Amino acid sequence: MENNLPEKSSTFNKRDVHIDDINSETSLPVEESTKFAAEEKPTATETDIKEEKPVEDDQEYQKNAEIETIETEDAPPPLEIQYTVETALEDVDRFLTTLCAPNGEDEESSLNIPEFAEKCLDLVEETIVKHESGEFKAKWGQLAEDDIAFFDTVDRISKLNISISKIKSHQNHSLLINRICGIQQRAMSFLEDEFRILLEEPRSVESEQSSGDTKAKQEQPGQTENYNSPSYTPDILSSLNRIAKEMIAGGFESECCQVYTMARRNAFDEQLSRLGFEKTSIDDMQKMQWEALEREIPKWIKTFKECTILFSSELKLAEEIFTDSPSISSSLFINLTRGLVIQFLNFAEAVAMTKRSAEKLFKYLDMYETLRDSLPALDTLFPQELANQLRTEMTTTRCRVGEAAICIFCDLENSIKSDTGKTPVPGGTVHPLTRYTVNYLKYACEYKDTLEMVFKEHSKIERADSTSRTCTDYDESYNRETGVEESQSPFSSQLMRMMDLLDANLAAKSKLYRDISLTCIFMMNNGRYMLQKVKGSAEIHSMVGDIWCRKKSSELRNFHKNYQRETWTKLLGCLSHEGLTSNGKVMKPVLKERFKSFNVKFDEIHKTQSTWVVSDEQLQSELRVSIQAVMIPAYRSFLARFSQVLDPGRQTEKYIKFQPEDIENYIEELFDGNATSMARRRV
Structure with missing residues (x-):
């Protein structure tokens, strides 16, 4: 039995045992208790055993004694406490508390590092090795207890390193400090890698769904903000937050911020690429053809709008990860997003x-509106100064885009003035300049609110320049001439000026026609x-107003009257009764000449004006109806009164070539752009 008793543990040291724990187990002094634990038990004789136990219990007693001997051999001494990471951290906490206690300068200078430090560092290093293994790496963020324990370990090492470095006699412990620094560096490198992995592999509740469902969601309109936003599970956000906290507390703020910035910048670049927007330098853009650049503008607009949404979620992410360091989260957010904003402004x-x-x-104008509408959202995200x-910067860029739009209007105005072509359009139809200008202004008025802002900003710039004529000066002179209300906006003034320039240009072009009737048709x-x-577009109608419309309608009526007078009034002279009778009798030769003259003139009018073009169906119908209303009754009355004067038969056929119904049909063929021979029609 004596050989089976346990020997005294070689690793046991009474400093490893807490005094309170020992006192709670025995009332003996520490030295006596240790001595008692180390002494061998006396061997009992068979006689003693028989005296203490009955004979029938001898076998069971022997069995229990053997079991007790085996347990004693395997177990550490009864009063020895196993040294673990938890107890080591408790010792670190007590030591740190001692350092924080108010001590005199001499005490601090002579303070010695406790002997437990080496053992503590051994255990901490073992913990780091375990977490560097694949087991913990693969399950990071899922083993909450192990994660917390590891964070606590790193936290103590960082505090221990900082505290010992503050001791004035720390040079005496350079080897220990170097080891602590090495262990801390190793732990921080591990945390840095984990920080990067967690940032680069976001997981959200939606990501647990199938990839097909996710792709379908992404392709749905209005769902872009769901997959654009950085999305992490609460567990991963908690891990990111704790890692950032430990790295910053341990003096590794720069490394932490660098990893975060790089990961989030890569995420943004990936998002920009997904939206189809590619980074392009200003020099390269200057070399691009407009067709290629035009295709990039919608992508720019879409991406810039998306980024204003992304910025909000990006700020929230930075604040959640760097909860205890608001200045750092703000700085990281600013550095990340400001560069993107400048990139968009450069474009x-x-x-x-x-x-x-x-x-x-x-x-x-689309880009101008994007810059204007995105500004309030960005204002709420950035600190006041930034x-x-x-x-x-955004206002400056927006003004430059607006100035480019103003210059385009100036160019259009100049193009109207300089369009002095000497070739009239065939058939007096609508001139291409009219079509282009009016449609251009009509579509421009769909941006009327934006253009009002652009022209107002530009007018402020003009007012600041004493050498420029301001829009206000023009407004006053224009209103005196037209009677338009005094509150007319700069853009309205610009629009009216261009319409007036177009009218003047058309009036000049109408003089290229030798036929006055065709001049009237052209102007009509x-x-x-x-x-x-103008009437068909509420936007442009609201800009030019009812006064302009009434004025234009009045001009059209005048041109219509002039056309009737120049063409059909002269023809009606052939049907006049004046000069046909003498002494109450119809002079047949004069009547024959009247019929002959009417036939020739009407045939010439039909031949000529059937090639003219009136593309507006309503105007075409109005012209034909007005002509018929004048000609048909007059011709029918003249024919009914004087046709019987002519001899029936050959003479009648020679001079009366048209019946009232023929006149009506021929008038219906006018202004359709197709010349038709009357002779061919009659055959």
Whole structure:
């Protein structure tokens, strides 16, 4: 039995045993208790055993004694406490508390590092090795207890390193401090890797669904903000938050911020690429053809709008990860997003710097609206000072885009003035300049609110320039001439000026026609086209107003009257009764000449004006009806009164070539652009 008793543990040290724990087990002093634990038990004789136990219990007693001997051999001494990470951290906490206690300078200078430190570092290092193994890495964020324990371990090591470094005699413990630094560096490197992995592999509740469902969601309109936003589970957010906290507390703020910035910037770049927007330098954009650049503008608009949504969620993410460091979260968010905002502004400025042309106006206005509408959202995300700076930069870029739009209007105005072509359009139809200008202005008025803002901003710039004529000066002179209300906006003034320039240009072009009747048709065609476009669009109608419409309608009526007078009034002279009778008798030779003259003139009018074009069906119908209303009754009355004067038969057929119904049919063939021979029709 003596050989089976346990020997004294070689690893046992009484400093490993807490005094309170020992006192709670025995009332003996520490030295006596340790001595008692280490002494061998006396061997009992058979006689003693028989005296203490009955004979029938001897076998059972022997069995119990053997079991007790085996347990004693395997177990550590009864009073020895196993040293674990938890107890080591408790010792670190007590030591840190001692350092934080108010001590004199001499005490602090002579303070010694406790002997438990080496053992503690051994256990901490073992813990780090375990977490560096694949087991913990693969399950990070799922083993909450192990994660918390590891964080606690890293936290103590960081505090221990900082505290010992503050001791004035820390040079005496350089080897220990170097080891602590090495262990901390190793732990922080592990946390840095985990921080990067968790940031680069976001997981959300939606991500647990099948990839097919996720793709379908992404393709649905209005769902872009769901997959654009950085989305992490609460567990991963908690882990990211704790890692960031430990790295910052341990003095590894720079490494933590660098990993975060790189991961989130890569995420943004991936998102931009998914939206189809590619980074392009200003120099490269200047070399691009407009067709290629035009395809990039809708992508820019979509991406910029998406980014204003993304910025909000990005700020929330930074605040959740760096909860205890609001200044860091704000700085990271600013550094990440400000660069993207500047990148988008550079794109807009590069577009505004391209060579101006009329077709670019509407793209400019789309970009202008995007910059204008995105500003309030960005204002709420950035700190006041940066928000003011970005507001200034965005306003500057928006003004440059607006100035490009103003320049396009100036170019269009100049093009109207300079269109002095000497070739009249065939058939007096609507001139291409009219179609282009009116439709251009009509579509521009769909952006009337935006253009009002653009022109108002531009008028402020003009007022600041004493050498420029301001829009206000023009407004006053224009209102005195037209009677339009004094509150007319700069854009309304610009629009009316261009309409007036178009009218003047058309009046000049109408003089290219030698036939006055065709001049009237040309002016009616173009005036009617302008009026119908204005009446058909609420936007442009609200800009030019009812006064302009009434004025244009009055002009059209005058041109109509002039046309009737120049063409059909002269023809009606052939049907006049004046000069046909003498002494109450009809002079047959004069009557024959009247019929002959009417036939020739009507045939010439039909031949000529059937090639003229009146494209507006309503105007065409109005012209034909008005002509018939004048000609048919007059011709029918003249024919009924004088046709019997002619001899029946051959003489009648020679001079009376048209019946009233023929006249009506021939009038219906006018203004359709197709010349038709009357002789061929009659055959």
